[in-house]
Amino acid sequence: MEKRQALASFGALSQETRLEIVRMLVIAGPTGMHAGAIAEKIGTSPSNISFHLKELDRAGLIGQQRESRSIIYSAKYDALSDLVRFLMEDCCAGHPKICKPAATVTACGGPSNKESAIGDPEGTTSLSLQSISGNDADLRIALTAAALPTDDLTEDGRHFFRIARGTDTLGFGGYELHDGDALLRSLVILPDHRGKGLGDLATRLLLESAHSAGARRAYLLTTSAASFFERLGFEKIDRSAAPTAILQTRQATSICPASAALLAKPLTPGADANVGKKSEDLNA
Numbered sequence: 180m181e182k183r184q185a186l187a188s189f190g191a192l193s194q195e196t197r198l199e200i201v202r203m204l205v206i207a208g209p210t211g212m213h214a215g216a217i218a219e220k221i222g223t224s225p226s227n228i229s230f231h232l233k234e235l236d237r238a239g240l241i242g243q244q245r246e247s248r249s250i251i252y253s254a255k256y257d258a259l260s261d262l263v264r265f266l267m268e269d270c271c272a273g274h275p276k277i278c279k280p281a282a283t284v285t286a287c288g289g290p291s292n293k294e295s296a297i298g299d300p301e302g303t304t305s306l307s308l309q310s311i312s313g314n315d316a317d318l319r320i321a322l323t324a325a326a327l328p329t330d331d332l333t334e335d336g337r338h339f340f341r342i343a344r345g346t347d348t349l350g351f352g353g354y355e356l357h358d359g360d361a362l363l364r365s366l367v368i369l370p371d372h373r374g375k376g377l378g379d380l381a382t383r384l385l386l387e388s389a390h391s392a393g394a395r396r397a398y399l400l401t402t403s404a405a406s407f408f409e410r411l412g413f414e415k416i417d418r419s420a421a422p423t424a425i426l427q428t429r430q431a432t433s434i435c436p437a438s439a440a441l442l443a444k445p446l447t448p449g450a451d452a453n454v455g456k457k458s459e460d461l462n463a
């Protein structure tokens with residue numbers, strides 16, 4: 180990175196709200212956040228956030244992409260890593276240990292490994308969501324084995340994640356975003372890992388992620404696990420009470436049988452972060 184670019188980046192970061200936004204987006208991961216969700220978490224007006232987002236975008240520290248009618252903002256991990264590298268370049272000849280933490284920071288996160296460890300405020304477990312594509316072969320195998328639909332995995336607007344602890348894959352899950360609503364879908368915990376509280380935790384992580392991406396209400400369709408989701412605050416609703424965008428999803432129109440129950444739950448900031456966990460299992 181050139182000195183001029185570094186100065187522009189540090190200039191953009193040298194403001195409390197902008198620094199807070201960048202930290203928030205770094206934590207949110209590649210899924211990013213809706214401007215409204217950022218404003219809500221910071222506690223300021225959307226117009227103020229929009230001004231700061233523009234400044235950060237101009238400095239090349241964040242990116243944006245349109246999703247339905249919303250714009251989702253996410254951290255540009257490469258640019259942030261370059262900035263750290265700029266500071267640490269040629270550091271500590273003869274004392275490599277001193278540089279190790281910075282080297283680790285620049286190697287982590289970002290689109291390269293697409294990992295987002297969220298909803299785990301106490302750090303008692305390393306469970307994380309790693310963003311994957313709908314083409315992921317392991318996702319397809321796990322869903323097929325659990326008799327869950329795979330017909331529309333590669334269609335637009337779907338977000339899928341590997342549920343991982345370190346390098347171990349424990350399951351998969353995902354959601355679709357539709358105008359402030361999320362359709363939770365494709366949740367599967369691999370058979371060897373079931374019954375240990377991971378389904379619970381993974382659902383909360385997915386809901387936190389969907390909330391960070393701008394969703395304010397979550398919906399799901401299920402034929403076999405309604406009571407599992409009811410324990411997590413979902414309630415069965417009549418299809419006539421659901422938003423049109425949810426009723427028009429492929430899951431609702433053609434993939435799930437008409438007999439599948441439709442459940443809904445409002446999403447509020449942090450409500451799913453304080454995960455209920457069986458700590459002896461999660462620490463295993």
Ligand SMILES: CC(C)(COP(=O)(O)OP(=O)(O)OC[C@H]1O[C@@H](n2cnc3c(N)ncnc32)[C@H](O)[C@@H]1OP(=O)(O)O)[C@@H](O)C(=O)NCCC(=O)NCCS
Nearest residue numbers: 325366367368373374375376377378379401403404406407
């Ligand atoms: C449903 C599923 C995700 C649950 O994951 P899990 O890690 O085994 O669940 P947990 O250990 O977190 O279970 C938490 C609680 O839910 C209950 N539960 C688990 N699966 C359930 C189900 N299918 N229906 C009702 N309750 C269920 C457990 O008994 C447990 O209750 P307890 O705390 O009183 O003991 C997992 O069984 C799975 O992947 N099933 C196949 C795919 C599927 O059905 N996905 C959901 C539909 S999209």
